[in-house]
Amino acid sequence: MTNQKKNYHHGDLISSLIKAASDILQEEGVEGLSMRKLADKVGVSRTAPYHHFKDKNALLCAIxxxxxxxxxxxxxxxxxxxxxxxxxxxxxxxxxxxxxxxxxxxxxxxxxxxxxxxxxxxxxxxxxxxxxxxxxxxxxxxxxxxxxxxxxxxxxxxxxxxxxxxxxxxxxxxxxxxxxxxxxxxxxxxxxxxxxxxxxxxx
Amino acid sequence: MTNQKKNYHHGDLISSLIKAASDILQEEGVEGLSMRKLADKVGVSRTAPYHHFKDKNALLCAIxxxxxxxxxxxxxxxxxxxxxxxxxxxxxxxxxxxxxxxxxxxxxxxxxxxxxxxxxxxxxxxxxxxxxxxxxxxxxxxxxxxxxxxxxxxxxxxxxxxxxxxxxxxxxxxxxxxxxxxxxxxxxxxxxxxxxxxxxxxx
DNA sequence: TTTTTATTTTGACACTGTCAAGATTAAACG
DNA sequence: CGTTTAATCTTGACAGTGTCAAAATAAAAA
Incomplete structure (x- = not known):
């Protein structure tokens, strides 16, 4: 829940997710990359990412x-x-x-x-x-x-x-x-x- | 909780753990190896292994x-x-x-x-x-x-x-x-x- | 304006590693 | 033998994980 406009609809979550995930990845490694933390960083609820990526595996595949x-x-x-x-x-x-x-x-x-x-x-x-x-x-x-x-x-x-x-x-x-x-x-x-x-x- | 004598003291947990862990490892991979499952397989409570191995990392190092x-x-x-x-x-x-x-x-x-x-x-x-x-x-x-x-x-x-x-x-x-x-x-x-x-x- | 569709959320579940405090037993000692 | 000490194991608890189902919200289409 960082500095994001709090629109219910995020705009383009999908690419925001990949970007944020890549950041976490570089800083903390895969071990530090959890779906929940990622969602939080993007300013969205825990399960929101699951409407754009089937699961964590799919996200990682995209990266x-x-x-x-x-x-x-x-x-x-x-x-x-x-x-x-x-x-x-x-x-x-x-x-x-x-x-x-x-x-x-x-x-x-x-x-x-x-x-x-x-x-x-x-x-x-x-x-x-x-x-x-x-x-x-x-x-x-x-x-x-x-x-x-x-x-x-x-x-x-x-x-x-x-x-x-x-x-x-x-x-x-x-x-x-x-x-x-x-x-x-x-x-x-x-x-x-x-x-x-x-x-x-x-x- | 398989077929183990239910002595309070296990005898030589330490080597039993390594053996059981190696088995799980070969069959299911590291992903399938959890401390709890391991303890259960050996017939001992969740945290018993922690008296012989500092943590999961230590167990894996031994293997x-x-x-x-x-x-x-x-x-x-x-x-x-x-x-x-x-x-x-x-x-x-x-x-x-x-x-x-x-x-x-x-x-x-x-x-x-x-x-x-x-x-x-x-x-x-x-x-x-x-x-x-x-x-x-x-x-x-x-x-x-x-x-x-x-x-x-x-x-x-x-x-x-x-x-x-x-x-x-x-x-x-x-x-x-x-x-x-x-x-x-x-x-x-x-x-x-x-x-x-x-x-x-x-x- | 109403209906449909695309997004997002809250609640819940089973699972994980591991700490702290207590219970149980074996070993050491007198 | 009895008692103290040390080794060993257990139960309870906490914070964290991925992800499913159902409800809520907003945008797009009718």
Whole structure:
């Protein structure tokens, strides 16, 4: 019950809810995001949100979906830059981890257990995630052609495996297992080395 | 309130709790594990467990700790086998994913947000995880010497990055993002290819 | 102006973690 | 053996959660 006009009809609750939820998410994490607290913050009664979102799961799915859109947009923006192929990939890796790091709670929703296992991903969310992944695969194909990523397997497999690696690093960050900033940067570099095809000469 | 003798003193609640909790965990996931349900299952009142575990977090930490011990034992067992270095590493990767897959809920506790970020890892848990990681690093050093893992960086960096990759794959499995069994096996193979130093000839 | 529809609210229920105070039993001591 | 002490367990209570059903309110359509 903050500073909201007290019209019985709120206007556009639906987007106000997503915005407020995103705020709480960033500040307190999913644990701090309850439907009641959210409703209160928007200045509406406990159950009002349920007329716009089937349940909490649906709300979270909507936020996650927006995350996929954002991630995809970031990739598109990078792909339209005039960088060399390998350099572009390096930038992407850093960008991916940075996204996961700064938007940790959103990232957690996007790829986390809460929605995908405990909850039920919306059809709309599934579609968004699928598309984002497809965009990634398309690029992987290019990267293979440009000899940046290995050709020893299909774009699908290479894309899956390398994405899994990025995901693993992201999770360590998000879940608070690795907190040392310097370590993370160095880990990213090492991972890039492993992922790209041309390894520097050794022994 | 199942089939338990109704002694006022339970005998060894502490281990009964861990066992029962592990069972619930495997069958219903963390979401299905409540302190009250647990107490009921063991045949004891709601708050009895609180005299043996400070809170739910402490209970979960104990389970996670046992998981690290198990994981470490598995590694030790593998290291005492008479396999060639590279083959041993391949086996380990498969074993790692299999562990995560069959003990998903325990794995999730071991490396998941619930304890490490939302909750507070016990000192004892921190020690166990640290030791398990150290054992891994020691082996990585060997693997580098045996030319299985790359020498382009310290054992710590190589160990961190490759472990992060395994972790990423595990999470995709656990969180239910990738459900296709066949894909997973192929992804593992691809990841191994990427991780080990000697890549098969290509192009 | 009346009817229909879209929104929002209040009440209620079952469930959660956990604290404080009391009850019960086993172990230690004389 | 009896009594004190310590360990263990229970009941009561509180604040918080997601969400359903029914009633209230306001806007849009007729």
């Amino acid at each position: 996650a979906e927006a995350g996929f859109k954002a991630q995809e947009a970031r990739l598109a923006s990078l792909l339209s830059s005039h960088e060399e192929a390998e350099q572009r990939f390096r930038l992407y890796v850093h960008q991916y981890i940075e996204f996961a790091d700064t938007q940790r709670e959103v990232y957690d929703l996007m790829y986390g257990r809460l929605i995908w296992k405990t909850g039920t991903p919306t059809n709309s969310l599934k579609a968004a995630s699928k598309q984002t992944f497809k965009r990634w695969l398309d690029w992987v194909e290019q990267l293979q052609a440009d000899n940046v990523l290995p050709n020893n397997n299909s774009a699908l497999r290479v894309g899956q495996a390398s994405w899994a690696s990025l995901h693993g690093l992201s999770r360590l960050l998000i879940d608070g297992i690795y907190l040392d900033r310097n370590d993370i940067q160095a880990m990213i570099e090492q991972m890039i080395q492993t992922l790209i095809k041309a390894q520097p000469a050794s022994s | 996670a700790e046992a998981g690290f011990k198990a994981q470490e034992a598995r590694l030790a067992s593998l290291l005492s086998s008479h396999e060639e270095a590279e083959q041993r590493f391949r086996l380990y990767v498969h074993q790692y994913i299999e562990f995560a897959d069959t003990q998903r809920e325990v794995y999730d506790l071991m490396y998941g947000r619930l304890i490490w970020k939302t909750g507070t890892p016990t000192n004892s848990l921190k020690a166990a995880s640290k030791q398990t990681f150290k054992r891994w690093l020691d082996w990585v050093e060997q693997l580098q010497a045996d030319n299985v893992l790359p020498n382009n960086n310290s054992a710590l960096r190589v160990g961190q990055a490759s472990w992060a990759s395994l972790h990423g794959l595990s999470r995709l499995l656990i969180d239910g993002i990738y459900l296709d069994r066949n894909d997973i096996q192929a992804m593992i193979e691809q990841m191994i290819q990427t991780l080990i130093k000697a890549q098969p000839a290509s192009s």
